[in-house]
Amino acid sequence: MAPTTPRSTDAPTVGLRELADALEGTPVERGLRERKKRARRLALIDAAQRLVAEHGLDAVTVEMISAQAGVSPRTFFNYFESKDDAVLGAEDAGLPDDVVGTFVDGGPTGRLLSDVQVLVAALLAAADESHDRVRRAIDLVQQEPRLLQRHMAWLERHQERLREIFDARRAAHPFSTDTELLNLLVLMLLRTSLVAWERAGYRGRAADHLPSAVAQLLDLAAGDVAP
Amino acid sequence: MAPTTPRSTDAPTVGLRELADALEGTPVERGLRERKKRARRLALIDAAQRLVAEHGLDAVTVEMISAQAGVSPRTFFNYFESKDDAVLGAEDAGLPDDVVGTFVDGGPTGRLLSDVQVLVAALLAAADESHDRVRRAIDLVQQEPRLLQRHMAWLERHQERLREIFDARRAAHPFSTDTELLNLLVLMLLRTSLVAWERAGYRGRAADHLPSAVAQLLDLAAGDVAP
């Protein structure tokens, strides 16, 4: 159980590099090593998704995937904790610090649900960047429900961070909603948005379907208070 | 199905047996076979939970569990699909037909959220019956977050049924809320209630904490509409 990994080691030469990163949407690739690392990772994800789409999850072995990607089976596990993670292309899409900061400070709207919505939007934005692989991942989850569990595992990795974020906000701007409930609210909005996006034929962005999900939730509540 | 024990008057043994069953919370066990089956199953769950509580999930093997329960390792897998399932004591707690029927007919209150709440209450009631094992399962999930995934898998088994139920109700009493969202709503209410129950030291029933969960959700929505 490794504790949270601090993201940036505030280097002094930030400006230009950060701009370049923002444009490319990829983290710093300082040399051949990092580039190869990324390439292999993507190759493994692509191989995994392609094979599973064709043969089904259980018929595909780690050996096949790594062979397809041109690496040894042992290397596969240097990149992913499990076969399923590779199929999902599980990225550690962290929340941007500014978004988190704003949320903790009680912003941007001051209304909890709306602000959670912003949080979820940030998560979905990260998914937009590599939308091809995310698309395939969603499709595969429909086909292989077993993968849904790993989706849950993915949330779980962020759960601790989310918990901290919620608790931090609560400290300065108290609210009564249980942290556990908020965690699942995030999952609910995420998943509902992604499913809606899939049903819309992946047109536009995933985040475009988030307002609808929130509206449904409000309808649900409104219908209960005043039928 | 004649009474196997010829008695002087009508069959009092039936009455006794049904009473005993009601007290134990067990369905009718027609013979030695069924009784043993149930006993073995419970023995396996108890062994699994005890061992995991003591040594941790990863340190416990199926071999240990089955040895502890006095069956062969191969038999273990006749009872559970996975080690985790045994630890959770995963029961196929189905919803009672009358509850489902009422819900599908647009009842009991006619307000979607409240009616979903009744559904969840029924689910929680099932958990109350074998509350010792459920308690231990919840505690273990806190300790071993990995088990949360299996909890998700558990929902998944009911997801199809829930989907049918929601769709059936929608047919006669239309509502706009997405089925996917409702599924996760059920999970959210279930989990929030269970966690609250645990935090309350398992006093009373799990379902007692459901109204609070719903209230939190309503607060959340109300706070967003009119801050």
Next chain:
DNA sequence: CAGCTTTTTGCAGTTGATGCATTTTTGCGC
């Protein structure tokens, strides 16, 4: 008891996953 069904069990085999030692690759100063 004898025949039938259900359940358990042993055994062999596949696969996912991990630890460790070794080799290969890459980055870098010369």
Next chain:
DNA sequence: GCGCAAAAATGCATCAACTGCAAAAAGCTG
């Protein structure tokens, strides 16, 4: 280019989860 240190890839051995199959045991029924 050259050699050296760090990082990554690889090979190998190992463990544990899980499955299929067929034989044996146990419960059921007449």
